[in-house]
Amino acid sequence: MFGQTTTPAPTERGLEDLDAAALAYAARIEGLPPERRQEARDDLVRFAMPFAGRLARRYRGRGEPLEDLEQVARLGLVNAVDRYDPERGSFTAYAAITIVGEIKRHFRDRTWGVHVPRRLRDLILEVGQATAALTSELSRAPTVAELAERLETPEPEILAALESAAGYSPASLNAPVGGESSAEFGDLVGESDNALESVDDRVTVSGLLGRLPWRERRILAMRFYGNQTQAEIAARFGISQMHVSRLLSRALTWLRQSMLADAPAPWQTGTVDAAPPRMRLVVHRSGDRVMLEVGGDIDKEGADQLRQALTDAVSTGHPAEVVVDLAHVATVEPGAAAALVAGREAALRAGIPLRLARPGPAVRASLGAAGLAARVPG
Structure with missing residues (x-):
């Protein structure tokens, strides 16, 4: 109607005709306002859809459903059509690069079993390529120092990349151990925490320690946390070892009684505690x-x-x-x-x-x- 060239219909030589279809599309939309270019764009996208599907099928069997890969490839095709400039060369080559790049980004960003920062994911790819190259050159696996020198990257970052690479496809806790046993991998991870039952007692003792006078608190800390002898504690406080023994015994007795009672018993002391020594x-x-x-x-x-x-x-x-x-x-x-x-x-x-x-x-x-x-x- 407007004397414009129409996009060729799909043929058995779709791959060979893709460049011609793209050139026809560029000629068809030339001079048209944006709102009237949609129909020609949709025609070219439909015509190139089998081409995107073929590229997507190259990556099947890598842990991602083929339907998801085809959707990603079609998104890359749409981007290629929208950015196509006939003066820059073959549409087929440009579309292939764009679609494959979109598929690889999908694998990089969406298929990790554990979240890894993008900077580290990029470094993992570089480490993999450098490892392959150095293995070929040295006829052995490269060391971390050799990888760091090749990539001009600090060794701690190389180590982080090597450790994080396992996050791409972590082992399932439900995976069978193997052999005749019916055990799963998760059965081998972790062990019983025998100290778990003492959590309540530890919390209770922590609160009760705050009710003791400063001297008794410090003697308990020095004896049971600092592993000091009664003689060493006595020398620090300027009192006799027997006095330290009596203070420890009285404090421990009060703690035991207070833990078994509904409310802590009042601390009984015959003398007024001296003020804590100043620093x-x-x-x-x-x-x-x-x-x-x-x-x-x-x-x-x-x-x-x-x-x-x-x-x-x-x-x-x-x-x-x-x-x-x-x-x-x-x-x-x-x-x-x-x-x-x-x-x-x-x-x-x-x-x-x-x-x-x-x-x-x-x-x-x-x-x-x-x-x-x-x-x-x-």
Whole structure:
């Protein structure tokens, strides 16, 4: 009607006629407004549909339903038609590249059994290609260092890619173990947690410990968490070993009774507990070395003082080393360890070594919980 060339009908030589059909489509829509191009576009898409199907069938048998692959291929075909420019060459070649790329992206993004970041998925493909190339060159499997050198990528990232590659198709927990046994793979994973039954007791004891006076709490922590002897505890508190034994016995008896009762029994003591010993802090400067000698218990108030002392030590005179001597520290409250963390960060920013020296077992455990164990010499 308008003197335009129509898209050829499908023939047995569909692959050979695809370029001609695309050229006819380009001539047909030339000069037409966008709203009138839809019919010609649909004709070309229908004509090229078998071509997209053939490309999709190349990837069947790889764990994805053929129907899904055909849908992905058709989406790639539509994109190829919409972006087709006859001046850039063969439509058949362009459509094949676009469709195959869409199918590969589908495998990359949608078929992983475990979520893996896209950056890591791309690196996994590069590692696979580099492994094949190096295996051919070296006649053996390449090492992580060789892969890192070939890809110019740090070794930790290569290791992460190798470990994450198993996430593409993880083993099913319902997979049979094999042999005559009817057991499944999931039966071999995990074991009974014998400590699970003690969770209630641990939670109850944790709450009851907070009701004890500070001295009894610290003696229990030093004895059962710090693994210190009664003689060592007695020396820290300046009391006799027999007195430590009596305090431990009374505290443990109260804990047992309170755990069995509906409500904790009131703590009975014949004397008023002494106030917790305040933290002692002395700063020694010797040449380009600064030592902070700390003693007593590091509580919240003492933590603020220690944090300020550490900040001043690393920011004044740029010393060669800052040492925190913890030999005379009895305990470090959980929140107070943040002062040492802040001091470590300040020292790192200033480029000054910070060393935590001579911590006792209880203090070492508190530092380990705060992530400072690596900074403490063994």
